[in-house]
Amino acid sequence: MELLPLNFGYISSYYYIKTDTVELFAKQLDSQSKMENILEVLSNASEFEYIPIRRREDHLLKMLSEDL
Numbered sequence: 001m002e003l004l005p006l007n008f009g010y011i012s013s014y015y016y017i018k019t020d021t022v023e024l025f026a027k028q029l030d031s032q033s034k035m036e037n038i039l040e041v042l043s044n045a046s047e048f049e050y051i052p053i054r055r056r057e058d059h060l061l062k063m064l065s066e067d068l
Contacts, residue, residue: 017045017047018047020046021045021046021047024045025041025045028041
C-alpha cells in the first residue's frame with residue numbers, strides 16, 4: 001500500500017499552516033465569497049490562538065471588539 005499526501009497536506013506544509021485551517025478555508029470559501037465572509041473565515045483560523053497580545057494592546061482590542 002502506498003501512502004501519498006493530499007492536496008491539503010501539500011498546501012499546509014508549503015505555507016506552514018495547520019491542515020485544519022486549510023480544510024476550513026476549502027469548506028467555507030469559494031470564488032463567489034464576499035470580503036466580509038473572507039475576513040470572518042480568516043479570523044477563525046486556529047493559528048490566531050497563539051498570537052500573543054502585545055503590551056498596551058489589550059485596551060485597544062477591547063475597544064475594537066465593542067465597536068464590532
